[in-house]
Amino acid sequence: xxxxxxxxxxxVTEMGQEVTLRCKPISGHNSLFWYRQTMMRxxxxxxxxxxxxxxxxxGMPEDRFxxxxxxxSFSTLKIQPSEPRDSAVxxxxxxxxxxxxxxxxxxxxxxxxxx
Amino acid sequence: KNEVEQSPQNLTAQEGEFITINCSYSxxxxxxxxxxxxxxxxxxSLFMLSSGKKKHGRLIATINIQEKHSxxHITASHPRDSAVxxxxxxxxxxxxxxxxxxxxLSVKP
Numbered sequence: 001x002x003x004x005x006x007x008x009x010x011x012v013t014e015m016g017q018e019v020t021l022r023c024k025p026i027s028g029h030n031s032l033f034w035y036r037q038t039m040m041r042x043x044x045x046x047x048x049x050x051x052x053x054x055x056x057x058x059g060m061p062e063d064r065f066x067x068x069x070x071x072x073s074f075s076t077l078k079i080q081p082s083e084p085r086d087s088a089v090x091x092x093x094x095x096x097x098x099x100x101x102x103x104x105x106x107x108x109x110x111x112x113x114x115x
Numbered sequence: 116k117n118e119v120e121q122s123p124q125n126l127t128a129q130e131g132e133f134i135t136i137n138c139s140y141s142x143x144x145x146x147x148x149x150x151x152x153x154x155x156x157x158x159x160s161l162f163m164l165s166s167g168k169k170k171h172g173r174l175i176a177t178i179n180i181q182e183k184h185s186x187x188h189i190t191a192s193h194p195r196d197s198a199v200x201x202x203x204x205x206x207x208x209x210x211x212x213x214x215x216x217x218x219x220l221s222v223k224p
Binding site: 031033035042043044045048055056089091093095097098099100101102103104105106108109111 | 144145146148150156157158159160163165201203205206209210211212213214215216217
């Protein structure tokens with residue numbers, strides 16, 4: 001299996017622009033997680049889906065952030081408009097059933113820089 | 116106060132040394148996960164614990180539920196063990212993780 005796939009790997013954009021991050025989970029996994037990592041705050045959960053349905057989006061910073069999972073093999077995280085404080089590494093992870101005892105498999109991350 | 120605390124934040128060791136990284140948490144959990152983040156940024160899961168002890172190669176992870184504490188041990192450390200080790204907990208039946216800030220380990224040859 002190819003593992004969790006994220007694109008792009010690096011994104012540099014200017015403040016105010018729309019940014020879309022993409023994730024393809026491992027085939028057969030029912031749960032997908034979006035995390036953000038910064039030097040100051042470490043890793044934080046943004047949102048997670050179970051069977052394509054958002055279960056917990058309490059970590060989404062504000063209305064500028066939105067996430068979708070239109071099918072079992074694809075999810076997007078969109079920031080509109082982007083701000084310099086959104087600069088971070090965004091990780092997508094998937095797990096078989098989303099249970100607390102499931103191992104999560106992380107993608108390589110997208111490094112976002114907002115100028 | 117963070118819900119998941121790790122110590123130390125940074126650790127430098129000589130090759131061959133025995134290493135211990137600690138994790139304490141303040142919330143009720145269903146499972147505790149140890150993750151490794153490579154210098155290139157990739158994150159891999161090392162262990163998932165809900166009780167007792169697990170061993171994989173030179174890595175050993177233990178958890179004490181009553182004391183809300185877990186340790187990750189590395190025996191006969193090697194420079195390739197240099198990475199950031201992250202403790203994370205999950206509560207209830209849901210899989211979303213709460214992370215510690217990580218321990219940056221550097222093993223010198």
